[in-house]
Amino acid sequence: MPDHEQPETPPAKPEDSTPAPPRRLRISELLQKPFDVRAFALTGLFVLAVFYTMYFTRAILLPLVLALLLSQLFAPIVRALARWRIPQMVGAALVLLALCGSVAYGISVLSTPAAGWLEKAPYGISQLKAKVEPLLRRPMQRMKEASGEMSKIGGQDQSQKVVEVQQKSVISDLAFTRTPEFIGSTLSMLILLYFLLGYSGVFLGKLVKVIPKFADKKKAVTIANDIEEKISAYLLNVTMINIGLGATLAGVLFLLGMPNPLLWGVAATILNFVPYLGAFVGILTMTVAALLSFNSLAHALIFPGVYLVLTTIEGNFITPMILGRSLTLNPVAIVLSLMFWGWMWGIVGVILAVPILATCKILCDHIEPLAQIGEFLSD
Numbered sequence: 001m002p003d004h005e006q007p008e009t010p011p012a013k014p015e016d017s018t019p020a021p022p023r024r025l026r027i028s029e030l031l032q033k034p035f036d037v038r039a040f041a042l043t044g045l046f047v048l049a050v051f052y053t054m055y056f057t058r059a060i061l062l063p064l065v066l067a068l069l070l071s072q073l074f075a076p077i078v079r080a081l082a083r084w085r086i087p088q089m090v091g092a093a094l095v096l097l098a099l100c101g102s103v104a105y106g107i108s109v110l111s112t113p114a115a116g117w118l119e120k121a122p123y124g125i126s127q128l129k130a131k132v133e134p135l136l137r138r139p140m141q142r143m144k145e146a147s148g149e150m151s152k153i154g155g156q157d158q159s160q161k162v163v164e165v166q167q168k169s170v171i172s173d174l175a176f177t178r179t180p181e182f183i184g185s186t187l188s189m190l191i192l193l194y195f196l197l198g199y200s201g202v203f204l205g206k207l208v209k210v211i212p213k214f215a216d217k218k219k220a221v222t223i224a225n226d227i228e229e230k231i232s233a234y235l236l237n238v239t240m241i242n243i244g245l246g247a248t249l250a251g252v253l254f255l256l257g258m259p260n261p262l263l264w265g266v267a268a269t270i271l272n273f274v275p276y277l278g279a280f281v282g283i284l285t286m287t288v289a290a291l292l293s294f295n296s297l298a299h300a301l302i303f304p305g306v307y308l309v310l311t312t313i314e315g316n317f318i319t320p321m322i323l324g325r326s327l328t329l330n331p332v333a334i335v336l337s338l339m340f341w342g343w344m345w346g347i348v349g350v351i352l353a354v355p356i357l358a359t360c361k362i363l364c365d366h367i368e369p370l371a372q373i374g375e376f377l378s379d
Contacts, residue, residue: 051344058345059181063189066348069355070189071196072228073235074099078197092197096190106266113260117289223366230362235355237322242272245314252306259293268307272314273351275334279311320379328379329357 054061074095081091204224211217250265258264264286271278283304290300320328337357341349357377364374 055344058349059185060188062345062348062352063185063192065352065356067189067192067196069235069352069359070193071200072231072359073239074193074197075200075228076232076236078200088200089198092194095197096194100190110263110266113263117260117263227362227366231359234323234358234362238273238319238355238358241314241319241322242269244318245269245272245310249307249310252310253303256302256306258290258303264289268311270351272311273354274338275315275354276331277338277350279307279315282311283307329354329361330377330379333357333377 077095078088078091081094082088086094204221207220207224208217211220246265246267246269249268250261253261253264267285268282271282274281286307287301287304290303291297294300334354334357337353338350341353341356343349345352361374361377364370364377
């Protein structure tokens with residue numbers, strides 16, 4: 001072999017082009033990293049600024065959020081009308097007319113019994129006090145005797161203080177101060193809802209035009225359609241479940257002889273959009289109304305008992321069976337959502353808390369970096 005020739009080296013093995021999966025950091029490793037106080041403070045200030053903006057712009061955000069949720073609820077109806085060769089703008093107008101007509105008819109039918117309950121509320125409170133006082137007389141008598149003995153031991157005379165309460169026309173004040181704002185927000189919501197239903201596919205088409213790659217366009221369309229389908233199905237199923245609960249409760253109350261069963265059925269339908277808290281308020285209100293309507297305590301307690309049984313069956317069996325585990329929300333997340341949105345937007349925020357939470361969960365399930373948050377929000 002000549003001296004200048006070198007032995008052939010074995011060919012190098014081709015390296016695996018598949019990148020190694022990223023290694024997950026443990027909590028101990030994360031804690032060992034330096035803590036950036038400046039970044040944490042800036043993040044906290046940004047979150048506080050967002051909360052501040054959401055609170056003081058609720059007059060704009062509430063109609064927007066409500067219109068978006070209602071558009072997801074009624075979008076399948078508009079698409080069904082479009083398949084029957086009815087233009088989307090006309091279909092959206094028909095849906096809005098049906099919605100406004102149903103609400104106006106419900107208010108006209110239920111305003112009389114609701115006003116009757118409000119008119120007899122002051123007399124009903126004294127009547128309820130007269131019915132409940134005998135049940136509490138014996139414990140109160142014992143407490144009074146015990147307090148008398150304590151005053152004798154301490155050598156102090158107890159004097160009764162009379163507190164005069166001045167009634168204010170709170171309802172009239174709210175009517176003058178809140179009615180213009182309510183009318184403006186309602187009109188804004190209806191107008192925005194009309195255009196969202198009439199131009200439901202326009203925004204998706206704009207998004208497809210902006211995305212450059214065909215594969216990304218296809219993925220974006222798939223994700224958008226899946227999210228819209230699941231949100232619409234969730235809102236539609238929850239609405240139908242609540243309507244079924246209200247109708248069942250109204251029928252049972254009618255058979256048992258409760259006055260104004262339709263009013264209580266509609267109230268149960270609306271209150272059931274607020275889990276736990278809505279059922280508690282409904283049962284408490286039903287108890288007071290039954291005590292005012294019937295002389296027998298045992299007979300009066302039947303009605304809140306029926307309410308409790310129906311809401312328990314609905315919450316533990318019917319809703320999980322229809323929605324399934326993928327759309328069943330974590331009770332802790334529900335309570336936190338009720339507290340947060342109730343603090344931000346009041347009663348309307350409490351009603352919208354669970355639909356907003358369900359929408360966020362569906363979005364997190366379709367966005368890979370937020371999948372862990374979606375898993376936490378599920379039951």
